[in-house]
Amino acid sequence: MRDFPATFHDGRTAAAHPVTVRATPAGLRILGEDGLMRAFWTTADLRADGQLPGKGGVRLRCLADPDARLILPDGEFIRTVAPFITATPRERLGGWKAAAAAIAAVGLLAAAALGLPAASRHLARLVPPSLEARWGAALTEGMEQRWGVCQAPAGDAALALLTARLAAPLAPELRPRRVVVVRQAMINALALPGGTVLLFQGLLDDALGPDEVAGVLAHEFTHIAERHVTAATIRGLGLGALVTLVTGDASGALAGGATALLAGAYSRDDEEAADRGAVRLLDAASVSTAGMAAFFRRIGEREARGGALPAWLSTHPDPEARAAAVTRAGPERAVSPALPAEQWAALRAICGKANPGGPGTLRH
Amino acid sequence: MDQLAPPADGRVFEQHGATGAMARLAARNFVLNVLTLSFYRFWGKTRVRRFLWENTTAWGEPLEYTGTGKELFIGFLVVLMVVLLPLIVVMAAIQTAAATFPPAALLGVPVYLLVLFLIGAGLYRAHRYRMSRTVWRGIRGGLEGSAAVYGLTFVLVALASVVTLGWAGPWGEMKLARYRLANTTFGARRFQCDAAAGPVYNRFAVVWLVGFAAFMAMPLVAVMGEDATSLVPLLSAVVIVIVPLAIAIPLAAYRAAVYRQLAAGTRFGGLRFAADVRTWPLIRLVVGNWLITALSLGVLRPVAALRTFRFAAAAITAQGTLDAADLAQGTAARPRTGEGLIAVLDGAGDF
Numbered sequence: 001m002r003d004f005p006a007t008f009h010d011g012r013t014a015a016a017h018p019v020t021v022r023a024t025p026a027g028l029r030i031l032g033e034d035g036l037m038r039a040f041w042t043t044a045d046l047r048a049d050g051q052l053p054g055k056g057g058v059r060l061r062c063l064a065d066p067d068a069r070l071i072l073p074d075g076e077f078i079r080t081v082a083p084f085i086t087a088t089p090r091e092r093l094g095g096w097k098a099a100a101a102a103i104a105a106v107g108l109l110a111a112a113a114l115g116l117p118a119a120s121r122h123l124a125r126l127v128p129p130s131l132e133a134r135w136g137a138a139l140t141e142g143m144e145q146r147w148g149v150c151q152a153p154a155g156d157a158a159l160a161l162l163t164a165r166l167a168a169p170l171a172p173e174l175r176p177r178r179v180v181v182v183r184q185a186m187i188n189a190l191a192l193p194g195g196t197v198l199l200f201q202g203l204l205d206d207a208l209g210p211d212e213v214a215g216v217l218a219h220e221f222t223h224i225a226e227r228h229v230t231a232a233t234i235r236g237l238g239l240g241a242l243v244t245l246v247t248g249d250a251s252g253a254l255a256g257g258a259t260a261l262l263a264g265a266y267s268r269d270d271e272e273a274a275d276r277g278a279v280r281l282l283d284a285a286s287v288s289t290a291g292m293a294a295f296f297r298r299i300g301e302r303e304a305r306g307g308a309l310p311a312w313l314s315t316h317p318d319p320e321a322r323a324a325a326v327t328r329a330g331p332e333r334a335v336s337p338a339l340p341a342e343q344w345a346a347l348r349a350i351c352g353k354a355n356p357g358g359p360g361t362l363r364h
Numbered sequence: 365m366d367q368l369a370p371p372a373d374g375r376v377f378e379q380h381g382a383t384g385a386m387a388r389l390a391a392r393n394f395v396l397n398v399l400t401l402s403f404y405r406f407w408g409k410t411r412v413r414r415f416l417w418e419n420t421t422a423w424g425e426p427l428e429y430t431g432t433g434k435e436l437f438i439g440f441l442v443v444l445m446v447v448l449l450p451l452i453v454v455m456a457a458i459q460t461a462a463a464t465f466p467p468a469a470l471l472g473v474p475v476y477l478l479v480l481f482l483i484g485a486g487l488y489r490a491h492r493y494r495m496s497r498t499v500w501r502g503i504r505g506g507l508e509g510s511a512a513v514y515g516l517t518f519v520l521v522a523l524a525s526v527v528t529l530g531w532a533g534p535w536g537e538m539k540l541a542r543y544r545l546a547n548t549t550f551g552a553r554r555f556q557c558d559a560a561a562g563p564v565y566n567r568f569a570v571v572w573l574v575g576f577a578a579f580m581a582m583p584l585v586a587v588m589g590e591d592a593t594s595l596v597p598l599l600s601a602v603v604i605v606i607v608p609l610a611i612a613i614p615l616a617a618y619r620a621a622v623y624r625q626l627a628a629g630t631r632f633g634g635l636r637f638a639a640d641v642r643t644w645p646l647i648r649l650v651v652g653n654w655l656i657t658a659l660s661l662g663v664l665r666p667v668a669a670l671r672t673f674r675f676a677a678a679a680i681t682a683q684g685t686l687d688a689a690d691l692a693q694g695t696a697a698r699p700r701t702g703e704g705l706i707a708v709l710d711g712a713g714d715f
Contacts, residue, residue: 011502014551015366015689016425052426053380053419059426067693069502071425102400109401138461233456240452241444 002080004073006030008038011067021072023080028060030070039065046081109242116238117231117266124231129173129194132230136194140178143190143198148183150201155181155350158343159199162210165338166218169284174225179217181350187299189216191223193230201351206298211291213347214338215278215326218285218292222277228270235266268317272325279326288335289326296323366688368423374638374681379674381419383667389415390666406440407433412666413494416673422500431497435700439493447482451475477519484518485511488544489699495548496698501688506696508554509547517543534568534622535561541626550632552692559629567618574614578607616650617643627680633691634684641679649675 008019008030019038022029027042041062049059051074060070060081072081159179167175177195185202192198197220199213207213223229282289300319339347370376393408410433417429454475461468492507499505521536538561545557582603620641627639653668 009502012693013689014501014503014691016501049428054378054421054424056421056424056426067502067504101403105400105403237449237452237456241449245444 004080006073007071009069009071010038011065011069019070021070028070028081039068041065041070048081109245112238112242116235116242117269120231120235120238121226123234124227127227127230127234132227133177133194136192136196136229139192140180140194140196140198144180144182150181150183150351152346152350152352154343154346155348158339158347159350161343162214162217162339162347165285166214166281166287167221169281170221170225176221176224183351189220191220191229193227193233195224197221197224204348204350207348208294208298209291210337210339210344210347211288212295213291214282214285214287215289215292215295218278218281218287219274221281222274223270226270226273226277228274232267232270239266271317271322275322275326283333285338286333286335287338291338293323293327296320296326368686368688369684370635370682374683375678376422376682377677377680378421378424379419379670379677380421381415381670381673383670386412386415386667386670387664390664393666394663403437406436409433409436412669415666416669417498420673420677425501428499429497430499431493435493451479480522481515481519483515485515487518488514491544491548493699500550503551503691503693504698506549506694506698507544507547508549508696509543514540514543530572531568534564537561537622538564538626542629545626545630549694549696550691552694553633556631557626557629559626561625564618564621564625567614567621570614571611571618574610578611581607612647613643616647620646623679633686635682635686636684638681638683639676639679640681645675 003020003022006019006021008017009015010017017038018033020031020033022031025043027040028046029037030039030041032038039062041060041064045063047061047063049061052059052071055074057071057073060072062068062070159181163176163179175195176191176197179197179199181199181201181204184200185205186200187202187206188200189203190198197217199217203216204213207216278292279289282292296319300323303319337344389411393404393411396404397408410429410431413431414429417427420427455472458468458471458475461471488507488509488511492511495505495507517536517540521532521540524532524536538559542557542559545555545559548555620643623639623641623646627637630637649671653671656668656671657665
């Protein structure tokens with residue numbers, strides 16, 4: 001049993017009370033200058049904050065009185081109180097706990113990243129078609145006004161024929177609502193939310209036959225049937241949230257770059273799914289997939305030659321691999337051209353004279 | 365009675381933290397951040413703050429930091445879900461609409477103002493969280509006032525600055541600082557602040573005029589560079605070295621005056637404050653912190669924060685007395701989670 005001087009803050013005011021501390025095995029008696037006991041801190045409740053800077057002594061606290069503090073000179077603390085006392089438990093993730101937390105965090109993120117495409121596909125199905133249609137209509141109108149729509153009675157009939165042939169296996173609500181040719185020289189086609197497919201004039205000019213156009217249309221029809229655009233939008237939102245969770249920064253360039261990179265990887269998955277769906281649609285319509293493969297190969301050769309990269313490719317997988325994936329092994333089943341020669345000519349002429357500036361017409 | 369008077373030189377604060385210890389802590393945090401895909405950062409930031417606070421003494425007795433990493437983490441998650449995701453959805457919707465109907469892009473203006481408001485309110489909430497987790501002699505700090513009012517003022521000040529080509533800036537900054545300081549409490553007592561912007565305007569005028577001259581000179585320099593090729597190296601030297609220096613020196617002199625003016629207008633009980641902030645030491649601090657952060661790719665940012673704390677502790681002096689026995693514990697409710705808003709919207713609140 002020892003008495004020593006200390007400083008006491010009672011937690012009610014900032015005053016520093018000079019006190020005498022009497023250490024007993026049961027706890028610390030804190031006595032005021034008048035000799036009356038100000039507090040009794042039981043040993044079980046005592047916590048030490050560790051060494052204070054600048055030789056300021058050691059600070060103790062008591063669980064039963066969380067705002068009060070007792071400051072002891074170093075030497076006295078080590079001799080008298082230290083043996084009985086617990087260090088203030090710091091919030092720390094040490095050893096196994098930290099490792100477990102790290103593994104859990106990485107696992108959760110990996111699961112989220114892997115589960116994101118499936119989750120967004122399911123969520124996309126919950127988006128009301130009317131909302132999707134309105135959103136798509138706004139996009140479609142803008143593009144059609146900017147580029148202009150090609151219309152000709154014979155061409156329209158040919159396009160309707162081809163569309164009906166390819167979309168037949170799809171459930172009525174999953175079929176494209178409109179297929180439109182726009183006056184644009186890019187070799188491209190777009191599937192928009194709400195079920196509109198835009199076929200670019202450049203692609204019609206570039207195609208060597210109706211089977212190539214059928215392949216591209218079947219690919220876009222699959223995008224529509226599987227609601228890829230809506231799913232990609234939902235996925236983008238989720239991805240942004242995940243990347244922000246890791247980088248902690250919604251504004252940084254790092255987050256934007258990582259998001260774009262991951263979004264690209266996911267979008268290639270969608271493209272592969274659309275290619276598989278296209279093969280199914282072509283098979284069902286008894287159209288050869290050779291045209292689609294030839295189209296991919298031609299795009300791949302152009303890319304290798306360092307020519308202008310068609311917009312169609314930017315977020316798409318390697319064309320050679322795609323051509324290989326859609327090529328049938330072994331002899332093809334009985335097939336017929338996607339459109340009879342007469343209708344094919346009508347479709348190509350839908351925009352009037354073939355566009356002389358189109359990239360496709362330069363080569364053949 | 366327990367009267368606290370500052371020492372003869374007026375320096376009531378001291379910073380005892382060693383650079384080496386902080387650098388080790390920063391390196392440790394970096395490793396753990398990498399291992400946990402950066403999820404550790406909330407706990408790491410808490411450890412850095414505890415180091416900064418506990419090595420800061422007032423009247424010889426250290427501050428305590430009682431915040432936890434868990435609070436910061438939860439605050440961050442809440443903001444991510446409640447503020448950020450809806451904001452992204454709205455932005456995406458506006459962009460989509462603007463793709464077909466360009467005037468729809470105008471809808472982005474209120475959203476931009478909303479983000480500005482959220483940054484202001486977030487800064488205030490972050491300050492509230494830090495103050496509520498600051499303890500000295502068992503007494504807690506706090507921040508009263510409204511984050512919404514502060515955020516709104518923040519937006520108005522930003523708009524006024526744009527409209528007046530910057531001239532409303534010093535007025536606005538002082539207004540915001542007064543609101544912040546006059547609502548800061550320690551125990552049951554508030555700080556008082558009546559710092560006015562008037563006295564800093566002469567220094568601001570120099571900054572503005574130099575900046576304006578540099579802005580006007582830019583096209584001139586570009587035109588001259590095209591003609592006389594022999595002048596090009598000289599002109600690039602002017603642009604790269606002299607222009608930033610010409611702006612940095614008056615800017616530092618102005619910032620130093622702002623800090624002095626703020627401290628001089630602040631009182632707490634019977635204490636009056638002053639801040640001995642000079643131009644060159646301020647430039648050394650800011651440039652040094654910038655170099656430390658940039659050269660270590662951000663890893664040593666806590667060391668920069670330690671330098672700032674040291675600078676402030678050395679600069680701030682007090683006069684008068686404070687009756688510690690009269691400084692009672694406050695009763696205001698403390699926020700339960702920490703500063704997510706500002707942690708998401710920008711990098712502020714780094715230490």
